Amino acid sequence: MNITRPSIVSLTLLNLSMGMSNTSFAHEAADPLISMVSINQLEQRLNTDTESNNLNINSWDADIWLGKDLNKLWLKTEGEFVDGSREESEVQVLYSRAIAPYWDLQTGWRGDFNEDQNQHWFAVGLQGLAPYFFEIDSALFFGQGGQTALRIDAEYELMFTQKLILSPEVETTVYGRNAENYSQGSGLANIDAGLRLRYEIRREFAPYIGINWSKKYGNTADISRASGGDIEVMQWVAGVRAWF
Template sequence: MAVPYVKGIMPVMDQRVYVHALLDQFEARYSGAGGQFRYDGQAWFGSDYNKLWLKSEGTVGTDGRFGDGDHEILYDRSISRYFDVQSGVRLDIDHGPTRAWGAIGLQGLVLYFFDAEATFYFSDRGVAGRLTGSYDIFITNRLILQPQAELNFYSNSDPARGVGRGLSDIDTGLRLRYEWHRKIAPYIGITYSNMFDKSMFFRENNGKNNSGVNFTFGIRSWF
């Protein structure tokens, strides 16, 4: 149905409020060294130009402890057709010491529709950075192969949280999902995670090293 025109008032559809949530990773990982559960999700509320964005990720090991907890509350502003700038607060909350960071970054689609994020964090403990990216390769209309990677950097070490200076860790994977329902897609895959330099030393001393190649299966969902 066409939007009626009233003289002097132009119809504006881009200020309508929407809600969207994506549980991108909800998975179990297994290797010869043991298992781990991981989740990674985000949600936003707002218009095409201004949004409140929530992000959360973390892991649960075989000991039942919640680790690598990263939770962000961000204001999101569209700056182009393909990119948004985001700023807000990141809270590292899990079984370890709590840390708070300011956050600013970009999220959007780069060449050939790669989904990419680059975020910088700052606090009295120094600065940090995160780069993430993923890409959907459509094998069929419902069968999709997704390569993904996340890298974390820190200017200073934080032994209590198992974080080393420089390139601290990488988490990457190749997941094959089947969208039997557009909003629910089970998947299998191979994932790889690794710590570097001091991060590996800190994690091994605390008995938390889950690095290596893992067989992975899970479910992806959105609404």
């Protein structure tokens, strides 16, 4: 019985088609669609000033992102409730593009919401890991009425053990002009600094305790003082940090 052997051309085409198919499959597998929900802070705060200790203050800071290795969609939100009423809240919807190892360029929309005034911004920022493992989130905002703002947030992690971690964090905001209706003054506006000690029951879940300090400066402090607001606040905090 004669057995017909496949020609060299047929074998070559078959190998090429299989190789292209494997390459395409490998490319898709190497860059899958991934997502993460990160609750950076979900905490209750207690003012160290005894006159304000009766306030029930709850704060949150969370991120959600969806995308692939180079391109992602980010949702960032943070805010605070005081005695059940929303004191302030912020939402950002951003397109994020990796431009270097550990660094993303982000651009999109930011909205500030509270019971009295809402404000909308165009945002462009840089987020990533600086030398010595400082986590940096910086952004320039262009708002209504020609207002501009620069905000820089830096965080570091000190690992006492594999589970016990101390996280110092500092955030500063600078405004380009006065906007009294939004309680914003030109120049350095405020500095927030926190120190949180967490214990990772699992890497995805960690309760923590700590302290948070906030102070307003310059024209922003003058505007707040004129309306009867606090200029400097020190708070004890207790909360959880989680991601999934």
